[in-house]
Amino acid sequence: MEIRHLKLIKAASEEGSLTAAGKKLFLTQSALSHQLKEIETEYGVPLFQRIGKKMILTQAGERVLSSAKIILDEIDKTDIDLKNFSPGDKGILRISTECYTCYHWLSKLLKSYHTQFPNVEMQIVAEATRQPMVYLLEGKLDVAIVSSSELNLVEKHRLKEKKLFTDELVVVASKNNRLTKKSHIRAQDFLEETLFLYTVSNDQLDIFQYFLNPAGVTPKKIIKLQLTEAII
Structure with a gap:
């Protein structure tokens, strides 16, 4: 069974005839008749019964239509999503750091990013905190904020790094220490x-x-x- 068969079943059930379905799908009546014969022959069951000039779905046809609606709807949604995946316009940005303290200031940066790119969904992957480089290489993360990458040759070929700032290491102690x-x-x-x-x-x-x-x-x-x- 192919996508074209699902489109045929859906269109024919909605329009009531192969002629009308053909106009909707921009195909001839004979082409659709051939496709319908293909699928009915393959499974050995009729998908439509003809009452006068109108085509009515059989029980088997109803089952195919049920799946066709779900599958074709998902294909349409995927098509729209892919067309919106132009750089920076829409998508999902998965981000993590290797230090829990970074999350305190990261939220402010994400808010600023969201203002510039409101259609990008941002996800903080907290479980990647202790192994952000591993998650990056496995494709489970898009951006990792780390204190020192020290990439090997293979990682340098697959990843791109950019220095953000110099983080000073300080001691926090009691004033009496x-x-x-x-x-x-x-x-x-x-x-x-x-x-x-x-x-x-x-x-x-x-x-x-x-x-x-x-x-x-x-x-x-x-x-x-x-x-x-x-x-x-």
């Missing part, structure tokens, strides 16, 4: 400190990757929490 009296913090200053971090592996945290590990420093105690509010 000894570190607040320092103008600059060294990795060794954390040897006797309790460090509150997010619940991800240390190799995913910038403070370890770029600050503590190169200096061979491990804080006295590490407590990991899921929420920024809980850490602060």
Whole structure:
């Protein structure tokens, strides 16, 4: 069964004759008669019964019509959607970051983007937060905001990166903590400190990757929490 057969069944049921259906589909009556014979022969059941000059659907024909309406309607919707998928006009933008704190300021940017492109549906893919690069490469994500991409040769061929800004790494501590009296913090200053971090592996945290590990420093105690509010 092909799309042309579904169009035939729908048009013939609506118009009541192959001649009228042919005018609607811009085909001759003989062409539609041949198509109808094809499908009835293939399944061995009549789809229409002729009462006078009018064509009436059989039970089998009603079943085909039921599916034809759904399928043809979806094809029409898909056709409209694809025509609207010109760059920036309409579509879905899937975005994520590798740091939960980014979501606090990301919403403002998305609001601005929506003002410029109101027909683009934006989806924040929170489950990609810990592995945004993996989701990008698997086609499950369109944009990832990361602190350091470090793309390999294969990834550089498949992805495009753009530097957005420089993010300064700072220490947030109680005003009574000894570190607040320092103008600059060294990795060794954390040897006797309790460090509150997010619940991800240390190799995913910038403070370890770029600050503590190169200096061979491990804080006295590490407590990991899921929420920024809980850490602060």
